[in-house]
Amino acid sequence: MKRIVVGISGASGMIYAVRLLRAIPGDYQVHLVISPVAAKIMKAETGWDSAKQSFGEFLKKAQSEPFGQSEIITHSAENHFAPVASGSFLVQGMAIIPCSAKTLSGIANGYASNLIERAADVNLKERRPVVLVLRETPYNLIHIENMKKATLAGATVLPASPAFYHKPQTIEQLADFVVARVLDHLSVPHNLVTRWGEN
Ligand SMILES: Cc1cc2nc3c(=O)[nH]c(=O)nc-3n(C[C@H](O)[C@H](O)[C@H](O)COP(=O)(O)O)c2cc1C
Structure with missing residues (x-):
């Protein structure tokens, strides 16, 4: 089973998380952790109400295009007993998207105050x-x-800085440029964007 951990922390840019989860192929299992602040920002930016539906149900309804249909298993950010809290649980890698400055700090300084920061900590120690x-x-x-500390510890700091040379026509295309770079770094196959030199 191919597994990816996705953490969504409390920064603006929830479209990046939605587009990433949409793009992960069906032969992957996604272990998803959403921080409490992220859930509120998700509601403000996308309309998802955690009290009314699961994030998986929201994703299926929110996306007009078909998406990868990966299996999504959600864990509470407070659940330090979740499988992804241990390095012995084998995963291909982890993305935190979007990543707040607070979560960056927790990871850079080894202060695993919630399951997102703990999962990042164990994946760094396992050199994933x-x-x-x-x-x-x-x-x-x-x-x-x-950013320097996290980079020295093995993380890839990949700021949400989309390019424009592929002439994006929609916000989704703009976001997909960043998502494509994330998936490349996790070695997850995708066809989100035309690669430079391949068109
Ligand atoms: C609407 C809203 C937008 C925010 N956007 C950002 C942001 O883009 N980047 C950031 O570092 N913090 C942002 N914050 C602040 C974080 O949510 C805050 O520092 C929080 O403690 C992060 O916790 P978490 O990383 O555990 O989710 C935002 C907060 C709110 C309410």
Whole structure:
């Protein structure tokens, strides 16, 4: 079973999380952790109400295009007994998308206060890919120092900085550029964007 851990933390840019989850192929199992603040921002930015439906149900209804149909298993951010809290649970890698400056700090400083930060911590110790889609601007020196620490510990800091050379016509195409880079770093196959030099 191919498994990916996805953490959604409390930063703006929930479209990146939705597009990523949509794109992961059906032969993957996704272990999803949404922080409490992220759930509120998700409601504000996408309309998903955690009290009314599961995130999996929302995803199926929210996406007009067919999506990868990966199996999504959601864990509470407070559940330190979840399988992804242990490095012995084999996964291909982890993305935190979007990643808040607070969650970056927790990871960079080994302060695993919730399941997102703990799962990142164990994947770094197991030397597996951990991709942090940081969403903050501008950066202060603390953010920059934490990006350096996380990078030295093995994470890939992949800020939500879409390019424009593929001439995106929609917000979804803009977001998919970033999502494609995340999937590349996790070695998850996709056809989200035409690669430079291949058109
Ligand atoms: C509407 C809203 C948008 C936010 N956007 C960001 C953001 O883009 N980047 C960021 O670092 N923090 C952002 N924050 C602040 C974080 O949510 C806050 O620091 C929180 O403690 C993060 O916790 P978490 O990373 O555990 O989810 C935002 C907060 C709110 C309410």
